[in-house]
Amino acid sequence: MKTFLSLTLAAALTVAVPAYAAENMGHDMATHPAHHSPAAADAMSEGTVKRLDPAAGTVTLAHGPIENLFMPGMTMSFPVQDPSMLAGLSVGAKVRFQAEEVGEVIRITKIELAN
Ligand SMILES: [Cu+2]
Incomplete structure (x- = not known):
């Protein structure tokens, strides 16, 4: 037994x-597709530039998941930390970026061409 x-x-x-x-x-x-990435904390998110508004200091991105903000992929407009960050970007460009929530505002603190 x-x-x-x-x-x-x-x-x-x-x-x-x-x-x-x-x-x-x-x-x-x-x-959490990137949860186990070793650099998850400061990983860059990916996106495609849809619209640039240097006067307003905003960029509209069709972006993939933003891990640190728990945001799924979508198209939205972001203010950038400094309008000079938009120099060198063009509509249709593939970019990598970091977005951070400061207070209630989500801003792009880093953005660069992906290739
Ligand atoms: Cu979004």
């Missing part, structure tokens, strides 16, 4: 552990 219980327990664990791990992995990949 003791042997039977041990085998049953071992079988249950063998099945339960991989199922749990697989479920967790799926969750992570779906909601």
Whole structure:
């Protein structure tokens, strides 16, 4: 009887552990795609320039997920920290950028051409 219980327990664990791990992995990949990146804290987000407004100091980006802001991909306008950061950018350019939330305002603190 003791042997039977041990085998049953071992079988249950063998099945339960991989199922749990697989479920967790799926969750992570779906909601936090860059979570395990070693440089996640200051990772650059990616985007494409859709519109530039140097007078207003804003750039509209179609951006991918912004990990540090928990923001999914979308198209939106960002104020930049300094309008001079827009120099060298053009509509259609692929960029990497860092966006930070200061108070209630999200600003781009770094932006560069991706290639
Ligand atoms: Cu956004």
